[in-house]
Amino acid sequence: MLAAPRRGVALANPSGEFAVYTSTNYSFEDHEATTVWEKLNLTSGDISTWTADSNISEVVFIGPTNTSILYINATNEEGDGGISLYTADALNLASASLVASLPAPFSGLKAVATETGDIHFLVYAQAYPNGTAYNADLAETPASTARIYTDIYVRHWDTYLTPQRNAVFGGVLTRGNATISRYTSSSAGYSLLGGLTNYVTGKCNATCAESPVPPFGASGDYDISPDGSQVVYLTKNIDLPLANFTSSQIYWAPFRGSVNDSIPINPVGATPGAEGASASPTFSKDGSKIAYFQMNGIYYESDRNIIYVANADPANLNITSVAGDWDRSPDVLVWSNDGNFLYVAAPDLGRERVFPIPVNAAADYKPANITDEGVPAGMQVLANNQILVSDSKIWSSRDIYTVSSDGEVTNIYLQANLVDQALSGLGPQDVSEFYFSSNSTETDLQSWIIYPANFSEEKTYPLAFLVHGGPQGGFYNSWSTRWNYKVWADQGYVVIAPNPTASSGWGQNLTDAVSAHWGDYPYWDLVYAWDFVNATLPYVDTTRGIAAGASFGGYMMNWFQGHPLGRRFNALVTHDGVTNTLADYATEELWFINHDQGGIFTSPNETSTYYRWNPILYYENWATPHFVVHNDLDYRLPVSEGLMLFNMLQVKGVPSKFLNFPDENHWVLQQENSLVWHAEIYKWINYYSGLSEADSPF
Numbered sequence: 001m002l003a004a005p006r007r008g009v010a011l012a013n014p015s016g017e018f019a020v021y022t023s024t025n026y027s028f029e030d031h032e033a034t035t036v037w038e039k040l041n042l043t044s045g046d047i048s049t050w051t052a053d054s055n056i057s058e059v060v061f062i063g064p065t066n067t068s069i070l071y072i073n074a075t076n077e078e079g080d081g082g083i084s085l086y087t088a089d090a091l092n093l094a095s096a097s098l099v100a101s102l103p104a105p106f107s108g109l110k111a112v113a114t115e116t117g118d119i120h121f122l123v124y125a126q127a128y129p130n131g132t133a134y135n136a137d138l139a140e141t142p143a144s145t146a147r148i149y150t151d152i153y154v155r156h157w158d159t160y161l162t163p164q165r166n167a168v169f170g171g172v173l174t175r176g177n178a179t180i181s182r183y184t185s186s187s188a189g190y191s192l193l194g195g196l197t198n199y200v201t202g203k204c205n206a207t208c209a210e211s212p213v214p215p216f217g218a219s220g221d222y223d224i225s226p227d228g229s230q231v232v233y234l235t236k237n238i239d240l241p242l243a244n245f246t247s248s249q250i251y252w253a254p255f256r257g258s259v260n261d262s263i264p265i266n267p268v269g270a271t272p273g274a275e276g277a278s279a280s281p282t283f284s285k286d287g288s289k290i291a292y293f294q295m296n297g298i299y300y301e302s303d304r305n306i307i308y309v310a311n312a313d314p315a316n317l318n319i320t321s322v323a324g325d326w327d328r329s330p331d332v333l334v335w336s337n338d339g340n341f342l343y344v345a346a347p348d349l350g351r352e353r354v355f356p357i358p359v360n361a362a363a364d365y366k367p368a369n370i371t372d373e374g375v376p377a378g379m380q381v382l383a384n385n386q387i388l389v390s391d392s393k394i395w396s397s398r399d400i401y402t403v404s405s406d407g408e409v410t411n412i413y414l415q416a417n418l419v420d421q422a423l424s425g426l427g428p429q430d431v432s433e434f435y436f437s438s439n440s441t442e443t444d445l446q447s448w449i450i451y452p453a454n455f456s457e458e459k460t461y462p463l464a465f466l467v468h469g470g471p472q473g474g475f476y477n478s479w480s481t482r483w484n485y486k487v488w489a490d491q492g493y494v495v496i497a498p499n500p501t502a503s504s505g506w507g508q509n510l511t512d513a514v515s516a517h518w519g520d521y522p523y524w525d526l527v528y529a530w531d532f533v534n535a536t537l538p539y540v541d542t543t544r545g546i547a548a549g550a551s552f553g554g555y556m557m558n559w560f561q562g563h564p565l566g567r568r569f570n571a572l573v574t575h576d577g578v579t580n581t582l583a584d585y586a587t588e589e590l591w592f593i594n595h596d597q598g599g600i601f602t603s604p605n606e607t608s609t610y611y612r613w614n615p616i617l618y619y620e621n622w623a624t625p626h627f628v629v630h631n632d633l634d635y636r637l638p639v640s641e642g643l644m645l646f647n648m649l650q651v652k653g654v655p656s657k658f659l660n661f662p663d664e665n666h667w668v669l670q671q672e673n674s675l676v677w678h679a680e681i682y683k684w685i686n687y688y689s690g691l692s693e694a695d696s697p698f
Contacts, residue, residue, distance in 0.1 A: 001487050002671050002678075003028060004422035007398040007414075009378030009390040010040060012231040013090065015066040016382035018042055020050050020090070020401075021390070023432070026671045033671070038402065042382075045413050051093055057083075059090075062111045062119055069092050070111050072117065081137030083107075083418075085121075085173075087190055090621075099173055104133035106169065108212070108219035112228045119173040119190065120228030120255055124212055124219070127167035130258070131201040133681060134164040153243035154586045156489055157215035167200040168222045168233045170255055177638060181201040181390040199231055199253045199262055207242050209235040209251070209262075209635045220280055227288040229255050230312060232281040232290055237268065240298075243590045246277040247298045252314050266294060269321050276303050277332070284339040288312055289344055289359070291322075291333055299591040302472030304508045306341065307331045309359055322362040330355070334381055335394040341405070343378045343387060349504035350433065350446050351477045352376060354389065356405050370407035373428070374399060375478035386410055392479035393448065394486060395426040425453070430486060431477070436532040440501055440521040446497035447529055448475055450485040451538075455494075462544035462689040464493035465530065466567065469551030471502035471514045471522060471596070481674065482667055483550065492691045493680055494540045496533055500525030516598030518552075518581075519559055519613035526556070527565050535619035548573035551637065551666065555615070558645060561626060562618020571688035571697075573681055575588040575629040576637050576666055579645040581614040586634050586638045619648060625655040625697070627684040629677065631664040657684060657698065 008022035018366040019042060024035040039050035058072040061553065065458060073084040082103040088096035104125045109402020111121035126134040155161060173190040204208035212221035222233035253262040265451075268275050268294075276295030283290055290310045291480035295303035307330065331352075337489050341356045344367075351371035354376060361367075374391035381390055386402040393399065400414040406541035417426040418617040430451050435444040452461060466483070468475050475485075475497040489495045499506070500513035501521040513521055534542045549571045558567035576582065582604050584593045595599050597609045604611045611617075626649050630642020642658065649656035659680050661673050668677045668698065686692035 001422060001484055001673055002026065002481065004397060005039075005416070007390075007416070010380070010388055010413075012042060012380055012382055012388055013061045014383065015068050016042055016384055016386075016388075017066065018090075018386065018686050021400075026486070028671070028675065031672065041411055042388075042402075042411070042413070045411065047414065049473040050090075053093075055294070058107065058109045060109050060111045060121075062092070062113055063087060064117075067087070070099070070109070070121065071096075072107065072109050072123075076103075077600075078103070081105055081135045083318055085192075087173075094587060097189055099190045099359050100171075103134040103138070103198075106133070110219055110222070110224050112224055112226055114228040114533040115448040117175055118193075118228070120170065120224060121173065122168055122170050122219075122224050122231065123196075124166055124168050124222070124223060126164040127169075127198055127201045129163050129201065129208075131167070131169075131198040133169065133196070133198075152590065153588060154240065155635045157635055159215070159635075162448065165201065165208060166212050166214060166217070166291055167198050168231070169198050170224075170231060173195045197255075197258060197259075199233060199251075199259055200235065202259045202476070203235070203238060203251070203262055205238045206240055207236065207238055209238050209259075209411040211235045211251075213248065215412050223283050223290075224279050225283045225312060226257065226285060227287050230283070230287070231255050232265070233262075234278055234281055239268075241266075243588060245299045246295070246591050247275055248278045248299045250278050250281045252291050252312075263314055265290070265314065266292075266308070266319065268298075270317075271308065271321075274306070274308070276300060278331050279305065281337065282333060283312060285337055289335075289339065291335065291359075293330065293333070297595070300388075300595045301589075301592060302327075302470070302504070302511060304511075305331060305346075307333070307344065307357065309342075321363065322359060322364040323357050323367060325356075325362040326365065326367060328340050328355075328367075328664050329504060329508065329511075332376060332379065334379055334387075336405075337381055337383070338387055343379060343381065345379065347474060347476065349449065349505055350474065350499060351505075354379065354387065354403070368407075370403055370405065373477050375476050392416075393428075394431050394448070394479065395423075395428060397423065397479040426486060430455075430489070434532065434536075436529055438500070438525040439585070440524050441507055441510060443511065445503075445525055445529070446506070447496055447502060447532075448477075448485065450489045450495040450497065450604070452489045452492055452494065455539075457539050460539055461492060461494045462546070462691060463533065463540050463542050464488050464491075464495045464685070465526075465533075465545055465547040466495060466497045467526065467547065467549035467553035467556045468492070468497070468499070468503070469549070469553050470504075471552035472504055472511050472519065474499045474503040474505055476505075482669075487678070491686060493546075493689070494527065494537070496540070498526060500529070504579045514611045515596055518596065518609070519554065521662075523558065523559060523563065523565070530568060542568065544689045545569050546571045546573070546689050548575070548685070549577065550575035551577060553577065555635075557626075558615035559613075561624055562615055562621045566621075566624050569624055569628065571685050572627045573627045573629070573685065574642070574645060576634050576642065577645075578615070578637060579624050579641045579648075581610050583641070584610060586640065588635050616648070619652070622649065622652055625684075625688055627657050627681060629659045629681075631660065631666070631668070632662040633665040636666055636685065655697070
């Protein structure tokens, strides 16, 4: 699974004749990854290698023909940590011409052709406070490594904050005779006109604007209008402290303007109730509208995304909500070609489904899905109005297909489980689901069942009971290289992956209900899920069960450890979970803790949720063998939480083991580390479930 191809999102050319995408393989023999680009013929379905040049990192179809491209080469001739821009014909990469060498590691390329034939493009990079692009390879090394802060939000995710912040830059490629930039190759058909414009840096108040928004922001945080005249970008609310609020705004700027011309289109108070995080600003195909998501809660990162559409005219924005009462939280959007519909993807009943929604949909409009299984990684509306979808499923790391606006699957181009040897034999037969009731909610709760290879209902298999993170989020019908249900099942388990209170896709009330209830609602839901399995699935041996979870799932393992459900498992696995809720303010995202614990931290008395839901209150009950993983670069849940858990287990004499990666964050992403992660955890759980004949789990 770790060495199987990891494919990117298919990007079609303007006429919809073909698409390209990356495919990366990792060799455990050579200890390196190799990336190639593949070309998919959207008429015949044939797939071939487009190029083996892994330095081509990003491609945009732009130029005089349907096969003209502009691409980023991840290096430049100077070898100074910058990148290069090339133009080429996608059907003849040997025709590539160097357009410009840029002296910083820019990425996130977006580009459009103007009526004059020029190309206007956007990229992003970190920038110094003076607005110039930052290049670590060229930066001076200070004599001291000291960091000094006078405000909270010292670090985030896996990085300490520095004076350099992300910024969106714009540039012009011209065929004319205007003054050529010093970064331009004189032999290119296009020339970089002048320098790059920074639209973001310097817009400051309580904090300073930054786009894309770290740690996960990328090119989806900004857009350029189809005629190249306007730019929109997302930034955290500059009027509020970063650590305490999720509020963010969409800024508009004229392409030929500067940061001084940037104005927010949705400041707090502009749209009633809309004060929270914004996302995905996207121009319509004719450039007249801007669609985006925004939440209401000003410090709640998992509030419901509401769809908004604004005029692309800062003097007459006329912002309206679209299907405003829809009880789902979409997170991906694209425009239809005619601008009358938005295609959005939203978590829905354990999947992430695509829904077409009229732009003028009333508040009570009820969207109907046009896809079913899977979770899209990306989608694109083709010239023929078909939607090209790149998704994954529990049994397939990448499927690529087209679907019509009324839900007819018109072409299936790729199913990874049918072409990749490492995924051979996987399919929907490996998966089923059930619904169960709980004492915490009137909503019936869902759980996935994933079966081991060669499963037979006539046999019994030990239980692997997984708990998802978040807590807002869910277990969905999607592929994962970190927590892959099928890899766990093929150790010899029946995997049960419930979606308890806090899960997304069953209505916002279920998601919201976990606030101030970490230790009761989801816990009792999981008890009821275990009871259902024990009573109704005779092929599951619950006497040999193990449980595992990461993040909030890790917290729940620590909560299990002190409660009766923990005694029903032979072993527990905590990956980067909370051990001591009284230490929650060691995190960076105070907005998250303040919301989920029902308020700010005050005194740790028995009425406080920080006290009430603390796993260490039940230390006297700890007894189940426990495997602990915690990584040094996890700043959301500091490594001290894992060390505390391990130390307490060891002092109490509970069989336990600690795994640490100094170079990983909340997730284990490097293949070699991931191999160790899987091997060590499976050694532990397989011993205690009886699947292993080893003499010891150590």
